[in-house]
Amino acid sequence: MSISRNNLILYIGILIFGIAAPFLFPAFKVQLSILCVLIVLATTWNIQGGEMGYNSFGNILFYGLGMYLCASVQVGMFFPLSEWTESGGEKTFVHTPAQFFQGMAVGLIVAAVVPTIVAGLIGYSILGLRGHYFAICTLGLGVAAGEISGGIEIIGAGQGFTTPPFPDVGSLDSRGEFFYFLSFFVLVLTFIAVRGIYSTRFKLILNAIRDNEDKAEAMGIETMKYKIVGWMISAFFCGLAGGIMGGLVGYIDSTDVAFDGREMGVFMVLMAILGGKGTLWGPIIGATVFHIFKEGFWTFFLGWQYVALGVLIVVIVIYFPEGIMGWLREKYPERFGEVVDEKDRKAQVELK
Amino acid sequence: MDFMVFQYPMISVQACLDGILLGILFALIAYGMALQWGVMNIINIAQGDLVILGGYIAYFMYLYGIHPAWGVIVSPIIMFFVGIAIYKLVINKVVDRDLFISILATFGISILFMQLMNFAFGADVVLANSDYGTTMLFNNNVVLPNSKIFSAFISILFAICLVIYMKKSKLGRAIRATAQNARAAKILGVDTEKVYAATFGINAALCGVAGALISITFTIHPYMGLPYTIRSFMIVIVAGLGNLPGVAMSGMGLGVFEEFADYILGTEFRIGSVFLLLVLILVYRRFKLSRKREYLK
Helix, strand or coil: CCCCHHHHHHHHHHHHHHHHHHHHCHHHHHHHHHHHHHHHHHHHHHHHHHHHCCCCCCHHHHHHHHHHHHHHHHHHCCCCHHHHHHHCCCCCCCCCHHHHHHHHHHHHHHHHHHHHHHHHHHHHHHCCCCHHHHHHHHHHHHHHHHHHHCCCHHHCHHHCEECCCCCCCCCCCHHHHHHHHHHHHHHHHHHHHHHHHHCCHHHHHHHHHHHCHHHHHHCCCCHHHHHHHHHHHHHHHHHHHHHHHHHHHCEECHHHHHCCCCCHHHHHHHHHHHHCCCCCCHHHHHHHHHHHHHHHHHHHHCCCHHHHHHHHHHHHHHHCCCHHHHHHHHHCHHHHCCCCCHHHHHHHHHHC | CCCHHHHCHHHHHHHHHHHHHHHHHHHHHHHHHHHHHHHHCCCCCCHHHHHHHHHHHHHHHHHCCCCHHHHHHHHHHHHHHHHHHHHHHHHHHHCCCCHHHHHHHHHHHHHHHHHHHHHHHCCCCECCCCCCCEEEECCCCEEEEHHHHHHHHHHHHHHHHHHHHHHHCHHHHHHHHHHHCHHHHHHCCCCHHHHHHHHHHHHHHHHHHHHHHHHHHCCECHHHHHHHHHHHHHHHHHHCCCCHHHHHHHHHHHHHHHHHHHHHHCHHHHHHHHHHHHHHHHHHHHHHHHHHHHHHC
């Protein structure tokens, strides 16, 4: 992967801003961490949804799985899990700082690896579905996972699962900083990984699958292999994001936090579409705009958020399906390295 | 896990009869789904929410002292216009586009409806009581509420009326022609825009009937819409578009499956089992189709 000088300056600028952000805006640490998680989700959704053309509603499955796994491992490494969930809000067990961080580290690894394996295992059957069958099937997977996990006793069933509280390590707001840097680290990791992928042949294969899968197959590409690998990459980062989000929220409910198809599951699709499907920066811009809109205006709607969300989905999907990047691309094609033939353009306008 | 159902045969009979009566209702909703899918090539995620909205209309009549059974007549009339309004505002812009766009747009409508119903009617589980009593069968071992029998009867009646209407009337012919080939129908003077609007309206009206019946026989709740969408989607993909006996049979099969899942796994896994069944059916279908594709090669 080659990086041009301008891009390098841009990346370093963003990196410095990212590291300085919690100190510049100390009141918004939690919001910034959530923003990082949202960007990770949107970017990884874009790998199938945008580049591969497989519009999944089911990435929430990996997110929720990662959330439950991270918290369960974190608790289960030191204490009996069933007693923890039975005691609910009243804490009879307290993690020492060392236990908390060890648990979190192991938990995050498990939260990333297991969803990846799950994606690999179900990938062969699920990714054989095409178009809307795939979309509905993954929607069903996400909801089924939520309903089923809501009936399992050991992870709290219907009453929810309280994740271990952050230990007292001296300074006052270390919790916010810890989760911010953790999520920012995952964001940087995701960006590097995704950018790396997008500059290889792998991305071209994904695009070929999106444009015409049968032809790609006829050209000798083992499409199924690449589709599964693409989905596994998504699952890896979705699981990580879920694990962090579980610790950040502090409470896991099966249908309202973990497998929240109605919120997070739609958000990631919406953010990617808002920013522009099939671009590197689109989901990042989309997630940022969406998060600012959500946090800025949600309080004004007070209770009407879901109504606003429903309207927003309809409006974006119908009137703005190309997204911000698509719009910019149409407006300033030169910036994207596209050569516009003025004659051809004029001819097209005349035709209209 | 509870295997009582296998030890006492009467429980199985009860589950089967309950399931069949429930399944007829599912088939009615699925028929609407098949209609719009076949004619307009859209998948409507808000289908279940239209059902629940229809149910609330009947429930409101019950609150104001009118017998909820009249909802079977009132609710489809109101829902027909609701359907046309949705078509004019949103659906007509997604008809010719990618199917995923229609899925996402109707997903938005679904969230919108869910929340509006939550504001308007509250988040309680409600039931419109019809006072129809119960029927005892097999030495009082099997109990069937009359309301369920009533609802199955009404669903069949509506389905038959609709089939006859589609066969005989001018609009029905236009709808079938558009489903076969929208462009050719347009050339031959069918106003496809009107046909689409009418199709969506009829679908919403069917949902209204089903919703009114559900509010009498079972319970309704603002967030219960999505399972109905998934059920009808499942029935349609099992039966295929335009195969009415198939829709009826697979609807009843799904109803029976659900009742048994309820007895064996427990009520908390009922909805989960429906969604899992959907995934399994789609995966089964994918392997069946892929074998066919390889055979063609």
